[in-house]
Amino acid sequence: MDGTLDHTMIRVADLEASLDWYQSHLDYEEKDRYEGDGFTIVYLGPEDMHEDGAMLEITHNEGEEPDVGDAWGHIAVRVPEGELEDYYQQLMDEGVADYRDPESCGGRYAFVKDPDGHEIEIVQRETGALWSLDHTMIRVEDADEALGFWTRKFGYDEVGRWEADTFANYFVEPENAADEAMSVELTYNYDGRTYDMGDAWGHLCVRLDDLHDDWDQLMTREATDYRDPESCDDMYAFTKDQDGHEIELIERDLEADSLFPF
Structure with a gap:
């Protein structure tokens, strides 16, 4: 199992407004797009992102106003x-709302926050493309x-x-992950609170070596059988963690003409 984090997905109310925000302020480029029946999926990321870098997947469902729950962080x-201060000031000069300054x-x-209220932390790193997902x-x-669950x-x-x-x-990540790869931050509050998942947070996606073999391994390890490969036309699959966060599983041919298996 490779286990590299391939992308993280969020839902947005206005596709064009969100694309403009990420492309204007974070210099993201559109990596690929899929137009479905009543929905659109767009992969975004920096132009020079590393092959193990994670993309941002934006999903827009026509006529829906996603609700940002508190189980999703940022x-x-x-x-x-x-x-940090220079780039934060650049965002302020571009009209991004001042949420939590350095x-x-x-x-x-x-x-900062995007047009839908998704929180975006800005962190300082010695490696990785500018604005790439950390x-x-x-x-x-x-x-x-x-x-x-993750270990x-x-x-x-x-x-x-x-x-x-x-x-x-x-913070958790695959063994020997590239410095440019994305990790998962698990936040635990000691007061015993519960969380609302909302529907603006979609999922994390893990890139696998072999969808069916790795799915079988996950089932042996007692992962949740949420959407198996067969139910997804053998193109991808989904499991869930103990809190209900969805995790997509996908094989990825980085040399293919399309990033989508459809």
Whole structure:
């Protein structure tokens, strides 16, 4: 099982407004697009993204206004070390709303929001393309179960943690992941709160070596059988973590004409 994080998917109310926001402010380019019956899927990412870098998938369902729940946290994008304030100010000059500036975050990171209210953290990294996806944060109700899910089901490693008085953050990623690859941030609050999933948060996608063999392995490891390969025309599949976060499983031919298996 390769296990590289391929993309993270969010739903948006106005496709053109969202595309304009990400292309204008984060310099993303459209990698591929699929027009379905009543919906559109667009893959976005930096022009020079690494082959193991993750894309942002934007899904627009006609006539729907997605609800951002609190089980979904944010995506994080990279800027060079020491240039956080410059890039944050650039976004402010471009008209992006001031949500959490670097000063309010101790000069270590900052946050903005896209047109649908999806939070975007800005982090400083020595590697990775400008604005490339660094991690996706989701909230979990049991840290032990969440870490067990990613380490046992997918063979991920815990590569970092931050434990505060009221919460903890745990970072997981595949063994020997490229520096440019995206990781998953699991946020656990100690007060026993529960979360609303909403429908603006879609899923994480894990790239596999062999969809059917790796699906069988996940079933052996007692992953949730949510949408098996056969029910998805043997093009992809879905499982869920212990909190109900959806995880897509897909094989990816990086040399194919289309990123979509349809």
